[in-house]
Amino acid sequence: MDQNTMLTDNEKKVLLDLSQRGAGASASAISKMINKHVKLDVQDVSYLEVEKIGGTILDSETVVTTLYLRITGDVAGSMVLVFPNECAFFLVELLSQKNEGKGRTKFTEYEKSILKEISNIVSGSFLKSLSDYLGLSLVESIPDMTTDMAQAAMDSILIDFAHSAHKAITINIVFISNEEKIKGSFFLLFDSASADIILKSLKGKVNNAK
Template sequence: MSHINLNQIDNMQFDVLREIGNIGAGNATTALSQMINSKIDMKVPKVDLLEFKELSDIVGGAENIVVGILFTLEGQIDGMMMFMMDLSAARHLVNLLMGTTTDSQTTDFSDMELSALNEIGNIIAGAYLSSLSSLTNMLITSSVPYMSIDMSGAILSVPAIEFGKIGDKALLIETEFGDDIKAVNGYFILIPTLESYGAILSSLGL
């Protein structure tokens, strides 16, 4: 199984990774729409390969409080995946799912709302991984989601510590999705091992 050097990735390989990001985010948005029984529109995602130290700036800075939902990837792909959003985005999605109208500035979540947030993350990540599995024809499973509400720098330190020793880059898929009332940003961060990046590209003929 081939390894890949993320610092020397060519345009065709990056285009494939970008397309994986687009399709995965699209599937996740569809699943979210079905879950909350409301039409959700999504802008074309921005996809980039970034160093871990750059990720927190994208989500508002290292001290910005965010909701992070982390999964460990297993099967034929090893690594981690994270879905992140800021608190106002999380509040809006919880309101949509639960039919509530809590002010978006309210940062405290009840146990039931936290459970709903966890389920949203589960559905989104499941749809994303399902599309990745279908595209590559590879078996990919994920762990039970681990959710944390903390500063983005603290949340991102978990995969950075885990995978910093084998590579310093992650695939960031930044997408804006929303309903008629509000558009929110969500961030998918896909962190396969270098061997798994090679396996993904190999499965697609690259």
């Protein structure tokens, strides 16, 4: 993909469809894990200069819990899970069956490992679905997490892209549930070269199916 071009409507559509497939796999995995119905809805796919991405997706100074992992293999990318703190505490208390007290801002080590496990479940099922469909090797790193201003976390994530990519594809997914407290966002970022690889392999798929 040329660095200066936009996504065509068709490219955007195939990326949305592909993401919805991955999101479906993630939703069923997390629903099973927490025993509540959760849907992951793909909101948008955009192609922006790296420094512009942060401003478009989050309220910059709100304190949130961000889980971050890198994707390697045939493509280079990142997956980012952002939970409002209220949701992150709700999830760890639900899974640990323990309430460590209201009004706190820090997680215990055990709770952090629960959140990382949630991240593994969501990202692992998403990537497996993608990699099975595309026939590409996608390897995920273990996740790291921080609880701080949304923009500060995103800033560090974007810097990992900024030295090698002018623009990046952002896939924006939200968590939806009847359970009011379950809210969150899930972002996938791929640099231009990786987006190219994904789109090429999708094209191959469509042609083979004809």
